[in-house]
Amino acid sequence: MVIKERLIKLRELMKNEGISAYIIPSTDAHQSEYVGEYWKCRQWISGFTGSAGTVVVTLDKAGLWTDGRYFIQAEKQLLGTGIDLFKMGESGVPSFSEWIRENLKPGEKVAFDGKVFSMAAAEKLKAELSLKNIEVIMNLDFIGQIWKDRPSIPEDKIFIHQVKYTGKSRTDKFNEVRKIMAEKGANYYLLASLDDICWLFNIRGRDIPSNPYVTSYAVVGEEKCYLFVNMKKVDDKAREELEKDGVILKEYNEIFKFLEQLDNEASIIFDSNKVNAYLYNSINTMVKKIDEYNLTTMLKAVKNDVEVENIKMAYIKDGVALVKFFKWLKENVEKQTITEIDAENKAEEFRMQQELFLEPSFATIAGYKEHAAMMHYKANSETTYVLKPEGFFLIDSGAHFLNGTTDITRTVSLGKLTEEEKRDFTLVLKSVIALSTAKFLNGATGSNLDVIARIPLWNCGLDYKCGTGHGVGYCSNVHEEPQRFSQVPNTIKLIKGMTITIEPGIYKEGLHGIRTENTVLVVEDEKTEFGQFMRFETLSFIPIDRRAIVKEMLTIEEVQWINCYHRKVFEVLSPHINEEEVQWLESETAEI
Numbered sequence: 001m002v003i004k005e006r007l008i009k010l011r012e013l014m015k016n017e018g019i020s021a022y023i024i025p026s027t028d029a030h031q032s033e034y035v036g037e038y039w040k041c042r043q044w045i046s047g048f049t050g051s052a053g054t055v056v057v058t059l060d061k062a063g064l065w066t067d068g069r070y071f072i073q074a075e076k077q078l079l080g081t082g083i084d085l086f087k088m089g090e091s092g093v094p095s096f097s098e099w100i101r102e103n104l105k106p107g108e109k110v111a112f113d114g115k116v117f118s119m120a121a122a123e124k125l126k127a128e129l130s131l132k133n134i135e136v137i138m139n140l141d142f143i144g145q146i147w148k149d150r151p152s153i154p155e156d157k158i159f160i161h162q163v164k165y166t167g168k169s170r171t172d173k174f175n176e177v178r179k180i181m182a183e184k185g186a187n188y189y190l191l192a193s194l195d196d197i198c199w200l201f202n203i204r205g206r207d208i209p210s211n212p213y214v215t216s217y218a219v220v221g222e223e224k225c226y227l228f229v230n231m232k233k234v235d236d237k238a239r240e241e242l243e244k245d246g247v248i249l250k251e252y253n254e255i256f257k258f259l260e261q262l263d264n265e266a267s268i269i270f271d272s273n274k275v276n277a278y279l280y281n282s283i284n285t286m287v288k289k290i291d292e293y294n295l296t297t298m299l300k301a302v303k304n305d306v307e308v309e310n311i312k313m314a315y316i317k318d319g320v321a322l323v324k325f326f327k328w329l330k331e332n333v334e335k336q337t338i339t340e341i342d343a344e345n346k347a348e349e350f351r352m353q354q355e356l357f358l359e360p361s362f363a364t365i366a367g368y369k370e371h372a373a374m375m376h377y378k379a380n381s382e383t384t385y386v387l388k389p390e391g392f393f394l395i396d397s398g399a400h401f402l403n404g405t406t407d408i409t410r411t412v413s414l415g416k417l418t419e420e421e422k423r424d425f426t427l428v429l430k431s432v433i434a435l436s437t438a439k440f441l442n443g444a445t446g447s448n449l450d451v452i453a454r455i456p457l458w459n460c461g462l463d464y465k466c467g468t469g470h471g472v473g474y475c476s477n478v479h480e481e482p483q484r485f486s487q488v489p490n491t492i493k494l495i496k497g498m499t500i501t502i503e504p505g506i507y508k509e510g511l512h513g514i515r516t517e518n519t520v521l522v523v524e525d526e527k528t529e530f531g532q533f534m535r536f537e538t539l540s541f542i543p544i545d546r547r548a549i550v551k552e553m554l555t556i557e558e559v560q561w562i563n564c565y566h567r568k569v570f571e572v573l574s575p576h577i578n579e580e581e582v583q584w585l586e587s588e589t590a591e592i
């Protein structure tokens with residue numbers, strides 16, 4: 001009833017303002033993938049807790065659009081709310097803009113809060129709806145009016161990310177950005193995306209769970225840099241260090257007035273996919289606007305030598321924590337009651353013991369049996385299963401350390417497995433090996449290589465409804481742009497120094513979910529008369545469950561890969577664990 005009551009209140013506001021449809025996306029004012037509690041408007045109005053989705057409410061209908069990662073979860077959470085599920089990417093399913101066109105009449109009005117819509121998305125929507133003469137209103141925050149107990153934005157102090165971890169000072173980064181600005185003919189560079197701001201200014205914060213960000217805006221000028229942030233978050237030490245490097249601190253909401261007052265002759269560069277519509281409309285209309293991909297995004301995606309070495313150390317710590325966890329899990333699953341939540345908490349406990357740990361890098365996915373078929377399943381007190389000595393348990397988890405961010409998935413056998421489970425596990429392993437061992441010409445993109453991981457599954461009539469991998473940030477967002485493995489075409493080349501995950505899977509509703517994920521580093525291979533070739537260096541070190549592998553399904557080369565990988569796991573981790581753990585790890589990494 002709570003969701004239905006919220007929809008009633010929203011529709012009352014819509015009627016009063018003459019609005020026929022209202023759109024609530026998942027984003028915040030900074031177009032973040034994961035958002036703080038203050039910005040969870042779509043979750044509040046729908047009850048759907050997944051990280052991606054858009055709700056559209058008309059005066060008599062409502063719908064949620066989300067992708068294949070969340071179909072199962074969304075069906076359950078929307079039950080009885082009066083909100084219909086639209087499965088994005090499925091045949092015959094309209095986009096939310098197409099649905100609006102179908103359900104509204106010419107001359108009717110659609111509205112949303114311009115602070116949570118990127119300018120690019122707003123302009124695209126306007127163009128699509130103009131085909132039916134539907135008007136778009138960009139400045140109505142209806143959710144803010146009816147969400148009476150809305151949480152506030154945190155006021156935790158920011159902290160400086162030291163150069164021994166970042167490898168570059170903020171002034172070095174400012175100069176890199178200014179060089180590109182000069183090439184583009186821009187006097188100012190406007191930044192709204194939190195990961196880019198935190199990377200550029202070498203700061204971090206605690207505003208979004210599992211994302212060490214500071215809620216802020218930034219403008220880089222030809223001589224000065226401006227950081228717009230709640231000043232309560234900046235202590236004297238951080239202020240002194242930032243101001244020493246030419247950073248002028250201003251209150252968070254002063255950004256709008258600042259943009260209004262830019263000189264008429266100035267030019268400003270920004271990414272319309274990352275700058276919200278409200279912010280864009282605040283820019284002095286006389287200023288020349290240059291819409292470009294964020295200048296910092298590619299700079300931070302290519303890790304420098306200091307970052308690479310730090311990341312490798314972070315993955316060793318992560319591997320140590322997970323060895324302790326899996327040893328505990330397998331030895332105790334028959335001896336005590338362990339729920340999915342217990343397992344999740346135990347994994348975090350072992351990570352917390354590691355040096356320079358900050359927090360989990362995302363909400364841990366800990367799914368037993370059919371729960372793991374929901375790609376982004378999140379256990380709670382109502383849904384959690386008790387683990388038993390049979391079947392598969394999947395855990396996808398990671399951590400932010402001051403010296404890196406980790407992301408790894410393992411699916412482990414807790415006891416007896418079916419032949420189908422073993423077959424599917426081995427097929428996923430073959431997919432991981434296929435892409436991990438790929439050698440490719442410099443200039444290839446993730447969409448060029450994605451098919452390599454899918455072929456072992458396609459040959460058996462199987463597939464997974466998501467990408468094969470994503471970039472990983474550095475003490476930053478676990479899903480880092482712009483690199484990715486996906487069937488969706490992209491033009492981003494895989495460059496030396498990028499980190500990216502390889503995580504194919506098989507998800508069978510009502511049965512099991514299997515995913516094996518490693519993070520890899522893009523490195524150079526040989527150079528021939530045909531050009532520079534590239535390959536991947538695996539960064540993740542944790543055993544792949546030997547008990548679930550059907551050796552007969554593997555080629556000689558694949559058997560060699562898994563044995564070589566396990567030797568490396570033992571070599572890297574054994575110096576950092578106790579004797580009892582070494583013996584356990586030796587057994588887990590024995591040759592197949």
